[in-house]
Amino acid sequence: METKNKKILGNAFSIQMLNKSSTLRFRRLEIEEARGILSDGFVSAIGHSDTAAVLSSQLGLPVAHNRVNVSIEDADVLVIAQLTGGRLPEGAKTLPEGMRIEYWEVKDLDIRDELMGRAEHLEQVARESGGKPGTPSLIDDPAGPVQTLLEQAAFLRKLAGQISDLKKG
Secondary structure, three states: OOOOOOEEEEOOOOHHHEOOOOOEEEEEEOHHHHHHHHOOOOEEEEOOHHHHHHHHHHHOOOOOEOOOOOOEOOOOEEEEEEEEOOOOOOOOOOOOOOOEEEEEEEEEOOHHHHHHHHHHHHHHHHHHHOOOOOOOOOOOOOOOHHHHHHHHHHHHHHHHHHHHHHHHO
């Protein structure tokens, strides 16, 4: 798999998927989130046809049976559909009673992305608070909590930009 910025659907994670030292983020997804990530195209890495059929039914997306080796690059997103509650019976097309699928997003954690995500969160909290007293803040500031949150967000964005500049140079 040589394509950059891939979206991959798999049913397991292995350290063999990494081609370098990495810091990964595992985030549990609701089925709607998983469907949204995969809806504009993905590579299936589902090695069993019954599992692919069940996932197709559950996600409402065509999931191919595809036995491939997966290698995660920097900007790739891996969605893991983790079957729990036993083994899928031969010929299953739907999930048997007592079994469930948990969806997980696995990404190579880029500190720049993390900083930008935290900045967006601070800006959202500042917008939603409207300057109400007691708004959460990382530091005390006589200018008020909303201004502090916005300043903190601006600082994180600036730091992310500096990290990008260092990586380029």
